Amino acid sequence: MANKLNIVEAVNQALMNEMEKDETIVVYGEDVGVEGGVFRATVNLQKKFGKDRVFDTPLAESAIVGTAVGMAINGLKPVVELQFMGFSYPAFNQIISHVARMRNRSRGRYTLPMVIRAPYGGGIRALEHHSESTEALYAHIPGLKVVIPSTPYDTKGLLIAAIRDPDPVIFLEPKRIYRAFRQEIPEETYELPIGKAKVVEEGEDITVITWGAMVRDVQKASEMVKEKGIYPEIIDLRTISPMDRETFIESVKKTGRAVIVHEAPKTLGVGAEIVAIINEKAFLYLEAPPTRVTGFDTTFPLPRGEKHYIPSPERIAKTIEDVVKF
């Protein structure tokens, strides 16, 4: 039977599949139970697994994450939802001071198999604080894993891997493309490895490294430059931390050129780290300076201005051409 799902449905199916198999998994957060989540990612879970395993909490992000620490120590696998990435900051202290550190602090005595899910990114004409793309904040912290899928297939496989992972995973969902397209994916459970990038499109002329909602914009840009005879190799990072350096280093060694595309601000973003790694590992192969196309070092604009902020396929295509012509 066809199982054509969009990203938000893939999240739901991953949770359904895993909760059926593993009764230590609990899902909770704001409005995830009765309502099924503001984006409907957890719809029907409470109906199926009951109020003990899927429940609504009072409105407090620090407690949602902080209690998950206790639950994980006490043998459960919490998968908590933070409604928007921009609302994850009240939980910052718990995430940085405890989620990331418990294994190291206790030398492996206490570990935290838990997942913090949050929709991230702009482009949905939302109010302030609903368009954040601050993955670099979390990727900077030792002890966390940060995963960002870009397709329904990857979403399901990576979320299942995150739930099964013995370490805490921040799972950021590209809400701009939550319902943008459907994909035929296996109905049964499957796992994709965390820490492995994917070559989305093979090409010889330039390597474009990106993730999340930007993957589709890069693909559009790729179509534009192909008309001019430029064939990019597109790499979807999929995991921000720990990063699959090998895949993009090998690609850059082949193409000699790199463009990094992300939605987050430029300065000290994940792109800066990728440029540094390329310089360290593939410097002598470079034909041009690795270059970034990113959001600006500004606050994410309210909806009337957001089209200027998120790198457009045109802006990406222009940079690709510039780097190829360098």
Add this chain to the structure above:
Amino acid sequence: MRFEDCNPIGDKHYRILDFDGNVIREEDIPSFSDEELLYLYWTMLFSRTIDEKNISYQRQGRMLTYAPNIGQEATQVGSAYAMEKNDWLVPSYRELGAWLIKGVPLKNIFLYWYGNEWGSHMPEGVRVLPISVPIASQLQHATGIGMANNIKGEKNVVVTYVGDGGTSQGDFHEALNFAAVFKAPVVFIIQNNQYAISLPRKVQTASETLAQKAIAYGMPGILVDGNDIFAMYSVTKEAIERAREGGGPTLIEAYTYRLGAHTTSDDPTKYREDEEVEKWKEKDPILRFKKYLKNKGILTEEWEENTKKELEKEVTSTFEEIENKSDTLIEDIFKYHYETMPPHLEEQLEDYKSFLEGGR
């Protein structure tokens, strides 16, 4: 009964022993054997000895910053003794007496304060979480452990501690609110030692008592004389039993006093009067318990002298063992961030090792 008698609004302290060690609530006195009574006293002396030795090691430059518990032994030992083996202890960083009761080895305690993470690697079966430094953040973990007990249908209870300063943190509010909403089996104990480093209790909150905050969360609360070991034990015991039977959380304010500094890096003479400290020294929880035990003919000076000598010997030898071999292995710094070390960490470790070996 204890809770009904002591409405947390108002400053009535629940107390079993008066300041001279006389029993004022005969009906509430716990039924301990003589051995148990001596064990409790021994643990208080053990805690005091560790503190005193650590302060002197620190002054000799042999110990890092240390947070002593002097004056708060009854609060910690009395409350922790009410726990069962499977109950969880979720500490902040000034709960030495509770750690000792729960069976944390002295070696772990020294390793922690001497700067090695292995100190927080509790032995199997010791349900004690590592010290949590960010104020009040540990309360969330306690609530989570309790919520998990409810989900799993397990009967064990969580006892967690916070200071008077910690009650101002958002995590205090969130943890108590969640615990009450989800009827988590958690006993929250505020060690009100009157100061958050330098800030006196009266400017920490405009609430008349800290215990009264319980009312807002919809849970029982009580103000207890934290220097009365029997009162601390009885009240905690009742709260634990209620939690175990599905009655949800309790807030206990243990009214006590930090006789020493916040940590060895702090000078309390800058923010409080000697006169106040002297007044509280008369209420030393160890002295009060000693008076009771002597009146009962359970404790002799000879026993106490011998015990103190033995404890000092044990503390000294354990510290010296740690002092001589507790350096962190380079691998250990890297090994415990993830179950499997990711390639970038492996690379950093290898680079550093080869640097040390003179490779580059």
